[in-house]
Amino acid sequence: MKINIAIDGPGAAGKSTIAKVLAKHLGYVHLDTGAMYRCCAYYAHTHNIDIQDDRALEKMLNNIDIRFIGQTKVFIADEDVSEIIRTNENSMRTSLISQKKIVREKMVDLQRKVSTDKGYILDGRDIGSVVLKDAELKLYIIASVESRAKRRYDEYVAKQIEADYEAIAADLEQRDYQDMNRKESPLTKASDAIEIDTSNLSVNEVCEAVMRLVNKKIGK
Numbered sequence: 001m002k003i004n005i006a007i008d009g010p011g012a013a014g015k016s017t018i019a020k021v022l023a024k025h026l027g028y029v030h031l032d033t034g035a036m037y038r039c040c041a042y043y044a045h046t047h048n049i050d051i052q053d054d055r056a057l058e059k060m061l062n063n064i065d066i067r068f069i070g071q072t073k074v075f076i077a078d079e080d081v082s083e084i085i086r087t088n089e090n091s092m093r094t095s096l097i098s099q100k101k102i103v104r105e106k107m108v109d110l111q112r113k114v115s116t117d118k119g120y121i122l123d124g125r126d127i128g129s130v131v132l133k134d135a136e137l138k139l140y141i142i143a144s145v146e147s148r149a150k151r152r153y154d155e156y157v158a159k160q161i162e163a164d165y166e167a168i169a170a171d172l173e174q175r176d177y178q179d180m181n182r183k184e185s186p187l188t189k190a191s192d193a194i195e196i197d198t199s200n201l202s203v204n205e206v207c208e209a210v211m212r213l214v215n216k217k218i219g220k
């Protein structure tokens with residue numbers, strides 16, 4: 001028996017990392033919904049689209065061709081944007097464009113079309129509360145700002161990208177505030193979601209805890 005798993009929480013709490021490990025372990029499909037909003041922000045920026053202009057956004061949403069290749073690559077049409085959509089600048093732009101109703105409607109529609117069956121793990125901000133309201137398992141992954149900023153900082157350093165810990169922490173806090181206080185589908189913990197604080201846990205420890213929850217759900 002397969003189930004659907006909804007993972008929500010603030011930025012850099014470990015949602016996608018956990019989702020990827022679980023998907024591999026369970027043979028499920030992982031959809032990183034944040035990457036979809038990141039593609040919209042990147043496309044709008046590189047095509048000089050005014051995100052306050054709904055008509056321009058509508059045209060963009062009809063044209064943008066977001067493709068996931070395997071579990072790690074994201075393309076817009078033929079351009080591999082896997083890395084470029086993850087910069088700090090694009091993260092901030094994403095938090096802004098994802099406030100737009102027209103963008104959310106289109107992305108939610110695409111996400112629901114992908115996950116019509118069971119065996120999906122979606123991670124984002126509104127998965128348990130909007131996209132997959134009937135997911136059998138809902139997780140709300142949190143971590144302290146310090147540990148999230150440290151993880152992001154280490155990621156950048158490993159990739160030899162210039163990084164400033166204080167700036168990363170400030171940006172994360174600003175993004176959390178925007179994502180939690182927007183009008184359209186703000187980041188919120190669904191009433192039936194299970195909260196996990198990953199501040200002092202390794203990826204393995206979190207995945208083991210989640211696997212116990214999954215096994216309980218599927219009656220193993």
Ligand code: DC
Nearest residue numbers: 011033034037094095098124125126
């Ligand atoms: O998960 P992430 O950090 O890649 O998400 C980037 C931004 O996208 C985040 O600041 C808010 C937005 N987002 C959203 O509004 N809804 C989702 N389901 C996923 C992401």
